[in-house]
Amino acid sequence: DVKVTQSSRYLVKRTGEKVFLECVQDMDHENMFWYRQDPGLGLRLIYFSYDVKMKEKGDIPEGYSVSREKKERFSLILESASTNQTSMYLCASTVHGGNTEAFFGQGTRLTVV
Amino acid sequence: TQLLEQSPQFLSIQEGENLTVYCNSSSVFSSLQWYRQEPGEGPVLLVTVVTGGEVKKLKRLTFQFGDARKDSSLHITAAQPGDTGLYLCAGNTGFQKLVFGTGTRLLVSP
Numbered sequence: 001d002v003k004v005t006q007s008s009r010y011l012v013k014r015t016g017e018k019v020f021l022e023c024v025q026d027m028d029h030e031n032m033f034w035y036r037q038d039p040g041l042g043l044r045l046i047y048f049s050y051d052v053k054m055k056e057k058g059d060i061p062e063g064y065s066v067s068r069e070k071k072e073r074f075s076l077i078l079e080s081a082s083t084n085q086t087s088m089y090l091c092a093s094t095v096h097g098g099n100t101e102a103f104f105g106q107g108t109r110l111t112v113v
Numbered sequence: 114t115q116l117l118e119q120s121p122q123f124l125s126i127q128e129g130e131n132l133t134v135y136c137n138s139s140s141v142f143s144s145l146q147w148y149r150q151e152p153g154e155g156p157v158l159l160v161t162v163v164t165g166g167e168v169k170k171l172k173r174l175t176f177q178f179g180d181a182r183k184d185s186s187l188h189i190t191a192a193q194p195g196d197t198g199l200y201l202c203a204g205n206t207g208f209q210k211l212v213f214g215t216g217t218r219l220l221v222s223p
Contacts, residue, residue, distance in 0.1 A: 004155070031209055040122060042201060043156075043213035050209055058210070090155055099144040099163055099205055104155025 003027075006091050006105035013112050019078040021108050023091030029103070030096045032074035034058075034066065037088040037107070049074055050096070081112045116140075117204055117214035125220045126192055134187045134217045136202035143207040145178050145185045150199040192221045 007022035025032065031050050035043040035058075045058030047066040055066050063085060067075045074093075078085055091105040117138045126132055136145070144163045148156035160169050162178035162185065169176045173196075175188040185202055202214040 009153075033210065035213070040215060042117070042119070042215040043203075045210060045212070048210055092155070094209070096209065099161055101146075101158045101161070102148075102156075102203070102211055104157070106153065106155055 004091055004093055004103050004105040006089075006108050008108050009106065011108060011110045013078075013081050013110065015082060015112055017078075017081045017112075019081050019110065019112075021076040021078075021089055021091075021110070023074045023076070023105055024072055025074075025091075025093040025103070026072065027093060027095075027103065028071065029093035030071075031094045032068065033092045033094075033102070034064075034074065034076045035090045035092065036060070037090055043090060046076065078110075081110075083112050086110060086112045117202055117212055119200075119202060119214040119217045121217060122215065123218045123220075125222070128193055128221055128223050129191050130221075132189050132192060132219070134200055134219075136185045136187075136214050138183050138204060140204065140206075140212075141182050142204035142212075143182070144205040145182070146203045146205070146211065147176055147185070147187055148201045148203060150201060151197075156199075156201055189219075192219075194221050194223055197221050 004025045033048040034046040049068040065077045089108045092102040094100045146161045147159045150156040165180045165182045167178045173190045200217045203211040
């Protein structure tokens with residue numbers, strides 16, 4: 001059974017903390033993505049990576065960074081967490097090429113207090 | 114930024130009713146996907162439509178891709194409580210990434 005696994009389901013962090021969200025996939029997919037999900041806004045792309053050590057900004061990269069040192073692992077970093085980063089974060093992976101299915105993790109609900 | 118607007122945002126119906134969800138954009142996409150997300154889980158792919166005007170059926174669900182490849186619709190016949198969830202359309206930009214719609218939350222009551 002193919003899997004994308006996010007390290008935490010729920011996280012509570014304080015304003016100003018550095019936060020790491022981890023995502024691992026076991027499908028040998030080239031592309032990996034981080035989205036945030038907010039009611040009424042759908043999924044908005046933060047960053048994506050199409051290869052190890054490669055990254056591209058999505059639509060809302062401000063306040064975030066990413067790391068992809070290994071093909072199977074894609075990390076999202078909140079450099080200094082703020083309350084407006086309270087959200088559901090979803091990781092996804094796909095193979096290279098168009099029209100491919102995105103496989104998602106179960107999500108991490110992050111609350112910044 | 115390419116935008117995909119879905120309507121309605123929320124739909125509450127009784128079991129057995131029919132419904133249609135719309136996904137509209139001013140951008141052209143190489144393909145359009147529909148996902149369903151249940152509480153506490155990530156979205157799961159339902160279908161991919163590729164050709165303008167294409168219609169695909171998945172049991173009681175019918176998906177259509179607009180002729181100009183800018184819009185899509187999802188029609189559910191005789192909805193059941195198991196259809197409850199968040200429905201998301203997603204457009205493939207052709208650059209390895211998906212642009213997601215704003216989502217339609219469906220509640221089907223027995």
